[in-house]
Amino acid sequence: HQHNTAKSQAIITAATGGTAGRQRGSAKKVESKYILPKPQKTDAPMLNYIFDTFSTANKHHHHDQRYGPHFEDVQRVGQPTNMTVQAGSSIHLNCRISLLQDKTVSWVRRNALGENALDLLTVGLHTYTGDKRYKMEFQYPNNWRLKITNVKKDDEAMYECQISTHPPRVIQINLFVNAPKVMIVDEFGDPLQEKYYEIDSTLQLSCVVRNVAMATSVVYWKHGVDVLNYDVTRGGISVKTELMDDGANSTLSIAKINKSDSGNYTCAISDFQNFTIVVHILNGESFAELHHGAAAPTVPSAFHQQLVVHCALLSLLLLLLLLHAPHQPYTLVHR
Template identity: 50%
Template sequence: MKPQQPLTTVLVVIFWIVSFSTSHENDVKGSASSSSSDDQLNVAFQSSSSALRSASSDDYSSSIQQQQQPQQQQDMDESASSHSKGGSLSDATAVNLAERSPRFEDPSGHANVTVQLGDTAFLNCRVLDLQDKTQVSWVRRHEQELHLLTVGMQTYSTDSRFSLHFQHPNDWRLQIKFARPRDEGIYECQVSIHPPRIYTVRLIVAVPSVEMVDDHGRVIEEKIYKTGSTIELKCVVSKVPGPTANIMWRHGLRILNYDTSRGGISVKTDLLPYGAVSRLYIANASQRDAGNYTCNISESSWTTVVVHILNGEHPAAMQHGQSSSSERRPLVISMLVVVLASWFFMWKCSLSR
């Protein structure tokens, strides 16, 4: 039995070595397998992590882009809107600036003014948004020459009839007193900006026609009435800018329109589109009613007729109050011819002796 113990021991040792080697190999394989698995897991993890990171990054980028895209679109819209608004604002600003620059209230840039001879002419110039350092001037254009009349509130014309009368809030009104025919023409209201703005006014001075006429419309210079008759004088006013009721009747220097001291005096005036017809009635005429009768609408527009009052009988033309001047002219001429012929005959007779 003893000789078999070493063999058994050797076998046991060999078995143990083999077992150990096998277990160690298995351990090594297991370890390698485990390491390989771990590596694969690490690679997979890393790949998945990369994928996750990539996916997360893409998702994040996509989400950011999705979040940014509306914002960018909104910003673009706002930018476009603001640009559009900026353009509108610029246009509006330009319009506002243009509107705030000095300009005339009348967009036509011109006007016509008609004034009656002897009256006061008013030439209006209404300026909007006038700046502090901007001046308004009036000049008169005569052919190719410009004559300065006013600058601001100062008058530079040597004619005292011209003056500037500012009317609140924006009317730089030029006033011309006692308008005359030579005042007709073109007047310019100028605003001192670059280039200057000009408003043109054409002044027309209407010279009225004032005539004393009979019942047939013929112009008369005198009338003859008998004592106790009614004096009737007719004055026709025409060529004026419009209807006028400002007709005054005078007997000498005495105004008859409002005379109540004598009694029996009345004035009736009918308006016409460009004038009037006025009639003066004086009842129960007497010698004191004889003299010059004047019909006038201004100091420069008037006419006069001479009224004669006769006692007793007189020609039919006189009884009817007709003008006798035109009818007596042939008689006067005939009498002059007779007188001259008689004088010539007597002169010839004296020479023959």
């Protein structure tokens, strides 16, 4: 009986010990599963910062932007935005920032001359460029927008809105300017600088506008500062304009012109987009008289033109007679 009892206790002890062993083994296995490597530390604070950042990068990656200054338009970060505007217009470049805290917002322009050709435009609410067309125009609550007035073709560049973090956070905007072409042209389509008319004739000027939608716009004609489109006092003035999707063709006609019709004529679609030529009205004067005695050919009248033609015909006739005249033999006389 004692033998059987001891045997039973041994079996129980063995079973208990085995179970405990298995439990300890299991506990060891579970504990080892959650053991993490100790973060690496060095004597260099910046490296410690990098290691700490790296060790938590995967764990908190989707929360990083919530705890510091960041752009609201996340899709614009790292991907330049293209923006096309019309020359002469006023525009805003938006830059919405959340949780700016103690950081500063700056706008810079990266010129086409090279990557390092940067122009500082604004810092905070202050404008640092000498060009008065540029201005920081903050829009509550968080839009640090850059305003550009009367945009020109030269304003084409890459613009960057920067937050003064380390390294700086940046969004980029590629600005493209669609500059219309406005020209007063001759019958061949070449631009004119000045034009001459005789008194009592009809003045006719042609203006072409390109690279701008003109479906709802107007082409203005001016003599000096006077708008001719709606002139009802002078009489004999006609303005005909063909508007197109990409421009316009406009013609100004003035009947029975006189000396008072000379001067500057301007074709315009805005205060900043125009083209001006000088019109001279002649009453038999010569170019030399017109230019204060400068040597220049006279303006041929109808009589002068006929006289030139008759002289040319007579010269041609004489040349033909000489060519067809009989040749006389020459005789040498010895004395």
